[in-house]
Amino acid sequence: GFLCALTGPDAGWGLPGITGNMIFIDAVNKTGGLLVGGVRYPLAQYEFDDEAIASKALQGARELVLEHDVRFISAIGGNPCDAVHPFLSDSKVVYASLISADIKPDRPYCIAGGDVTPRIDMLRPMVVKWFLPRPEDLGRPLRWAVTSQDDTIGRCCQAWEVGCAIAEGWEIVYDKHYSIETTDFAPVVTAMMATNPDAISFNLSYPTFQCLLWEQCYLQGYEGIISQNYIDWEANLQKIPAQYAADRMGIDAFPRMDDPWFGSPSWQLSFTNIWD
Structure with missing residues (x-):
C-alpha cells in the first residue's frame, strides 16, 4: 500500500514515492517476486491520496487493508501515522514512516529508518x-x-x-x-x-x-x-x-543521487538512470 499525499502542499514528497517504489517493485518482480519462507510472491502497489490529512489517512488505511488486503503500507508519517496506527496495529499491517520519531512503544507495527528524519x-x-x-x-x-x-x-x-x-x-x-x-x-x-x-x-x-x-x-x-x-x-x-x-548556501540534508562523487558504477548512478 502507498498512503501519502498525492495532492496538496505535501504532494512533492508523495508523488515521487510512487516512482521510487515502482522501481523497487519492478526489480523484485523480475526475480519472480519477494522471497518469503522459500516462496516468491509477486508484488503489487495500491495507492491512496491522504493529502497529509489524518482523517483521510485513516480512510485510506481502511480501504487499502479491507479492499486490497495490503500487508505493508509505505507512507510519509506525522499526523497520518497518529491516526492510522491503532487500526493497523489491530490488523497487523506494517506502516513504514519516514519520520523515525513516529516510532513509539504502543505502535508495534510502525517502522521507520529508511529516512533519518528528524x-x-x-x-x-x-x-x-x-x-x-x-x-x-x-x-x-x-x-x-x-x-x-x-x-x-x-x-x-x-x-x-x-x-x-x-x-x-x-x-x-x-x-x-x-x-x-x-x-x-x-x-x-x-x-x-x-x-x-x-x-x-x-x-x-x-x-x-x-x-x-x-x-x-x-x-x-x-x-x-x-x-x-x-x-x-x-x-x-x-x-x-x-x-x-x-x-544563500542552500544547505539541506540530502545528497543528489546523480552527484559524480558516488562514482561509476554505483547504485546511485544506476537508480538515477532508471529514474530518468
Whole structure:
C-alpha cells in the first residue's frame, strides 16, 4: 500500500514515492517476486491520496487493508501515522514512516529508518556554523531563526533542530510555526528577518511551503544562510535566481543521487538512470 499525499502542499514528497517504489517493485518482480519462507510472491502497489490529512489517512488505511488486503503500507508519517496506527496495529499491517520519531512503544507495527528524519535536523545547526564567522570574533552568539508548519512533523522535527542549535551555542531568535492553511508567507519571513538572524531554517516545511518561503526571502532581501531538511531546487529555481540560491548556501540534508562523487558504477548512478 502507498498512503501519502498525492495532492496538496505535501504532494512533492508523495508523488515521487510512487516512482521510487515502482522501481523497487519492478526489480523484485523480475526475480519472480519477494522471497518469503522459500516462496516468491509477486508484488503489487495500491495507492491512496491522504493529502497529509489524518482523517483521510485513516480512510485510506481502511480501504487499502479491507479492499486490497495490503500487508505493508509505505507512507510519509506525522499526523497520518497518529491516526492510522491503532487500526493497523489491530490488523497487523506494517506502516513504514519516514519520520523515525513516529516510532513509539504502543505502535508495534510502525517502522521507520529508511529516512533519518528528524536526526538529520540535528546536524544542520552544526554544519551552518562552518560558513559563518566565529561567535568569539563577533562578540556575540550566532542567531538562529526557524519555522515550519504546525503539525506533528513540523513540531517534532523543529524541536529536535532547536535542541541541537542550543547545544551548539546558537541564540534562538525565532522558533514558531505557521498554520497549515497559510498561503501568504510574506508576514512569516518579515517576522523572521526582524530578529536579524545569521541563519534562517525552514526545517521540514512541506515542498510547496518551502518554495514560497524561499521566494519571500528573495523578495524581501534576506542575505544570510538558508537551510532546511529538504530543498526542492527544481521548484525553487522557478521562483528565485540561481545566483541568489547559491549565495544563500542552500544547505539541506540530502545528497543528489546523480552527484559524480558516488562514482561509476554505483547504485546511485544506476537508480538515477532508471529514474530518468
